[in-house]
Amino acid sequence: MDANQPPTDDAQEAELRVLRDQIDAVDRRIHQLLNERARLAQQVADVKERYRRGDEVPAFYRPEREAQVLRAVMARNEGPLADATVARLFREIMSVCLALEEPLKVVFLGPEGTFTQQAAQKHFGQAAECHALAGLEQVFTAVQQGEAHYAVVPIESEDAGLIRHTLDLFRRFDLYICGEVELSPEAAASRLNRCPRYLVIGRDAIGPSGEDKTSLLLICQDEAGALHELLAPFHRRQISLTRLETRSSGEHDWKTLFYVDFEGHFGEARVVELLDELSGLQVEVKHLGSYPKAVL
Template sequence: MENTHHGESPSPDTPAPQQKNGKTDEQTIALTKARLAIDEVDAQIVELLKTRAQWVHEVGRIKKADNSPIFVPERETALLGKLNRLNAGVLPESSLQAIYREIISCSFFLEGGLTIAYLGPKGTWSHQAALKQFGKSCELIPCQSFKDVFDMVDRGKAQYGVVPIENSSEGSVTAVMDLFVTSSLKICAQINLNIRNSLMAAIPREHIRILYSHPQVLGQTRDWILRRYPNAELVETSSTTKASILAKENAAMGAASLGCPLAAELFGLNILEEDVQDQACNTTRFAVIGRQDTRPSGRDRTSLLIRIQHKPGTLAEVIDCFQRHGINLIRIESRPSKAINWEYVFHIDAVGHALESPLRETLEELEQHCSMLKILGSYADTDVV
């Protein structure tokens, strides 16, 4: 009988390839070969990570010698940008950044470690933001209030703190903004986090009579609540995690919570509905607060706190100053000074870095119109995480 030529059907007398677990011998061999190749690449990655760790130790030694900070936001921004360019879209950008977030977090640990304060307990959106920025190799300390976060950093019990400063639908977190008036701490970096709130409970949704959550989340889900639970009692809590704890404890009373879905896993609740926020693109901007000044990154934002002189047209002169220098203002709002009745301070976010033109010259000119000009920080204007 003639041999089968390429492209022809095999002879009925030719034995079929053996099959194991639904795979032919050829498939099994190819799969084994691919897995061995992956194993070899994994071994190379580990060796490269070990080499990287040696250089990280050296960087840590140099930083310790000249008392430089371990966390250098502008360096991190440049590194992640370079990695995205090297990747050229092969890996999902979010996956690549998540991998390197933990590599960078490990580097912090190897350089001596970082302690980060945030509004706790575990499971809050502040907790999620801290994990996104600093990873799992840093010590994360939950605090009971925003003031406690500031105090932890101010007293040196934590190198940095993570606090929310504004939400895309509810505006500024005024309790945090007011703390900057008297604090000497600076904004070193920002974290933009996409907030996707969930309805969580240990009871069926038709039994819900009480909704617990943080005031910001109740505001972000206001329309959804009116549609789904118009008669529910709304109870404000100090954090979304506290809301989930209360929902679990008071389940027999018809309690549920709104907040971070991680809380459902932590406290044994069921996620009854996801994405209950009124706006699909619901983003909260968090500030990393510390004592250091951040160097320019090439794409920066500067947060200012000013008190203007009590003269007609002074605020117009301040705005005109920014306009003449071509500075774009991202945000401007007033808050009571808390020092004198009916006296106000203005929080302003401007494009640019305080050390670079034209913002540097703008700030020098602004001092003529302000009784107080406080630079809360210049930092990289990062995108949504």
């Protein structure tokens, strides 16, 4: 064929057929590996069941482990797919594999179709059983009573009243923050100029993932200089605060609540020292949880 002559449709189809055959072969390998991963997940569940003690419920979902896996996926990614795209694919793989071990029951503040539901599905994947509840107190109660494994609640949004309600419930319920979810402004609403933030709550504290945050609720008398006294122990240890929310307790006790996020995990020596020093002050300290920083 003349080199200057444009390729024929037959020539193009022949080249495409070769590429499609290669894609089919790759798809078969991917399929085989997905099933192999799923079988390994089932074996993990079998081992946990075999070594369970009495009525102890095995921890099938490990938030810190999932965060480590997703970070590793992004670190080793060589493209052309974007890091976040690959991580989202792996989150869905982990979600369906986890459902083979034990389907996760997750509740969120309804109604359905809200940003909170988006946050729940983003964090747990499509294989989790997500259910909307009518009120925040119902959401907290469902987790504390074991009707759901986890819940997703708003902590940072346009509705400041909703944030205050969340803080009030953290004070009343004995639950732990297990993770955080951030929605991009584009995913939530174009008028927002910051990422709406949500928290994942569960019944158990979790181990370190290597890149963690800790949240505290500090309650003290409403006195001049109280905030300075509370922040000094953080400053001395060069612990970075990522969030500080202040509000009245809402009761007739003249107390102030400080919601604090900072970098680090409850198991780290400097955090243990920090909590010891805070406890030595005239302040009530409630550890809300140490959890992985949002990966996606």
